[in-house]
Every structure is written in C-alpha cells, then in structure tokens.
Amino acid sequence: MNVEQYIAQIPVLISAYGIKIILALVIFFVGKWLAKTISKFIEGSMAKKSVDVTLSNFITNIIYYLILAFVIIAALSQVGIQTASLIAVLGAAGLAVGLALQGSLSNFAAGVMIILFKPCKTGDFIEAGGAMGTISEIGIFATILLTPDNKTIIVPNSNITGGNITNFSTQEERRVDLVVGVGYGSDIKQVKEVLAELVAADSRILTDKETMIAVSELADSSVNFVLRPWVKASDYWGVYFDLTEAVKVRFDELGIEIPFPQMDVHVTKSGE
Template sequence: MEEIQKYVDMAPDLMMIYGTKVLMALVIFVVGRWVAKWLANVSRKVMTARNLDVTVVSFVGNIVYALLLTFVVVAALSQVGIQTASLVAIIGAAGLAVGLALQGSLSNFAAGVLLVIFKPCRVGDFVEAAGVAGVVDEITIFSTKIRTGDNKMITVANAAVMGGTITNYSVMPTRRIDMVVGVSYDADIKQTKEILSKILDNHPKVLKDPAYTIGLAELADSSVNFVFRPWVNTADYWAVKFELNEQIKNELDAAGIGIPYPQMDLHVQSLPQQN
C-alpha cells in the first residue's frame, strides 16, 4: 500500500513533467505537419510555374512532404524523451538499402527530371535517341515513349536517353536539305546549274533566306556531282525533298541530261598465241 501511495503522490508531478512534454510533442507534430504540407505545396507551385511535367511535380512534391514529415516525427519523439539516434540510424540504413535496390529506377527518375528541366526534347518532337528515331509521344518519370514512322511505340529508359546523344530534328524552325545530284560527263555544267536553280526558284516551299547552295562538288568515277542544298521549314522537310527528287529527274530528262549509274569499262586485250 505504501508503494501505491507513493506513486499516487508522484502522479501530479509526473503528469506535470511528462504531460508538458507530450503536449509539446503534439504541438511540434501538428505545426510541423502543416509546415511540411505548405513547403510541399510551394515546391509544387514552383515546378508548375516552370512548366514541368505534372507527373514529376506530383512525385517530387510527395517526396518533399515525406522527408519533411519524417523529420517532424523524429523531432516530436525526441521531445517526449525517446532516444531517436537509433531510429535515425535505422531509417538511414533502410533508405540506403532501398536506394541500392532501386538504383536503376532512381537513375531513370533523375534522368527524367533532367529531361523535363532542360528540355532537350519535348512531346511532339522528332528525335533520334538511344538508337531509336521517331516522335516523342510521352515523357514519364522513368521512361520516354517514342513513336516510330511505321507507328510502333518504343519505350526507352530515361537514363539511356540522357546518357547518349539526342538529335532533335524539330527544335529549329528551318532545316537544310542536303542532296547530291550526279550528271554525266557529257552534260553542260552551266546548263545543269541553271536547271537546278530554276527548280529551287520556282518551288513555293523553298526559302529565299537562307539562300540555297548549288555547286560542283566532285568529279566522281562515273558522274559529275553537284551539291543541292535548299532551306525549308522543318515541317515541310520530307514533302519538299520527295518533290525535289521527282522534279530533278523530270527536268534533267527533258533537257537530255543523263543521270549516270555506276559502271565499269572492261578492255580485253588478246594475248599472242603460243605455238
């Protein structure tokens, strides 16, 4: 009975001491959680203002909130008197283990964030990356979906996209068509250049600025090769290239200028007969 009475007498003091600590811990948890939510929302607004992908904004916002909330919980437990050093060590070890297990995924996630921030390619761009050429259909937090010209959807890991060379054919408003036109050695050089120039001057989609280039580039084995380099709007590239190939063939044929194909002349020399 004396022992019980002793604890009963100590109850007010214990409640005063630990009750205050518990109350402070609750205050830290409630206020800290509100601050964590506020900071997470601020980070989301900042990323949204920079036109980052919605998926990335949500994912990063959740990570920020989780990290801040973990810090708040540790601070609240410490206020109560619980030794948090071991808890922090356990959380750190668990985080390290998870990080090592998800190393590839985290690498893809980091690459995805870089893709969205630096924007080497955007949805709708025609790119060549990681050995794949096509239109970027979607950029997610872990992978990039590319739609090829024959309508295949290829999913490429973001780390593979960022880890290699990205050739973006859509980012510039204009592109140059590089072609080589070969004519026979019998063709008149001046006449050939005039025909090629006329084709470009009359084509409605060939740009006047920058100016096109036509020049004799090479005296090849079977042909005289001209470089043929007009500038066009990026959206018109393939259509104009196909049209120019057809017009060049028709115009040169009409002018009687031959377009040679590789050939080899063989000279057979008879050997003297042996008796």
C-alpha cells in the same frame, strides 16, 4: 504489486507522461501542417516558374515526406523513445535502396536535367539515345518517342543525356541536302540550269536564302551535284521527296543521263 497499487500509480504516470504525450501530439500535428504548407508553397513557386508538373509533384512529395519523417522522429523523442537506433536503421535502409536503384536514380537525375534545361520538349522530333522520333512524353525516368511509322520507343533518360541530342524542331527553317549524279557526257551548265528551274518552280522553297547548286564530286561513274535549298521545317520532307521526283522526271525529258554504278571487265585469253 496488487491492483490497488497499480491504480494508485495512475495519477503519477499521467503527471509524468501526460504532458509529454500532449507535447508529442502537438509536435506531430503542427509539424504535419507545416509539411503541407511548405510543400504547397514550393509547388506554387515552381508553377510560377513553369516547372514541369511531373517534376513539381515529385519534388513536393519528397519534401513533404522528408519533413514528416523528421516530425515523427521529434514526436517519438519527446515521448522518451530512443530514436538514435531508428535513425540508423532508416539511414541503412536508405543506403540499401539507393544502391539497389542506382540505375533508376541516374535516370531520374537525367529526367530532371531534361525538364529543367529543356534541350527538347514534347512534340519535338529528335534523334537521341540510339532512337529517332517525336517526343510524346518526358517522364521522370524515361522519354517516350513515336517514330514516323507509329512505333513507340521508350528511352531511359540517362541514355538521352549521355550522348548527343539532335533536335530537328528547334529551328523554323531547314536546308534540304540532295545529291544528284549525272553522266560524264552531260553538259554541266545545262544541268545547273535545270536544277535552278526546278528550285524556282517550287513555291515552298525560300527565296530569301541562296540555294547552293554546285559540282561536289567526280565519282567513279558520275559527276555529282549538290542541291541545297532552304525550306520551312514543316515542308522539309515534302520538298525532299517532290524535288527528287522532279529531278528524275525532268532529266528523263531532256535526256540527261543518271548513271548507275558499272564496271568494265576485260577478258583475255591465256597466251595472248
């Protein structure tokens, strides 16, 4: 076929494929616009429901690119390109990526659960996943904790949701649990009165809840008392440390013995 024949075929090719190409372009641009519109609508809906921004952006991006992929396949199909093999290749690639990222996907699913169900939030002091600290960031794949001594711990989200989560920040009030041991020769009534005086002297201890002062154990070397006052969560450690120190100082002043573990050893001579 010479050049003249090729030129003569141009109108036929244009009439055969021109409309298909135009329709494919229309499908692509309209589909792209719809993908943006739908993703923006979903993003706005999640913002009204106070969904975390990180999760919102991630979901809207996934929706946008999924719709765009279907649009591209539809446009190529309109031109006459066989898309069945392309879909099969994409499916196989998606399966391979899913298997390779199985651990990451489980962390992602756990991150979505944390953000949606909110067992903890940024700023909470928690114990979870074998770590304890204040949450500085909840990401899609991991949660970042700051320890009281200012260390950063990055915990995979699946480790957090896979076990117990102890959240120390959800309640406004907490109970301080102290164990105070005294010698067997101490006056139990006096010890209780001294502990009650120390509790009454600390203004941070809540008076609308009863403070428990009771003998909890007759141990090997001591009589153990439990001292359990209620405080505001923000005052917990301050009261814990100050009350421990106050008990020691006051007991020393009154001569109340705080025993330490000891053992009596009896040595006998052989033959006796």
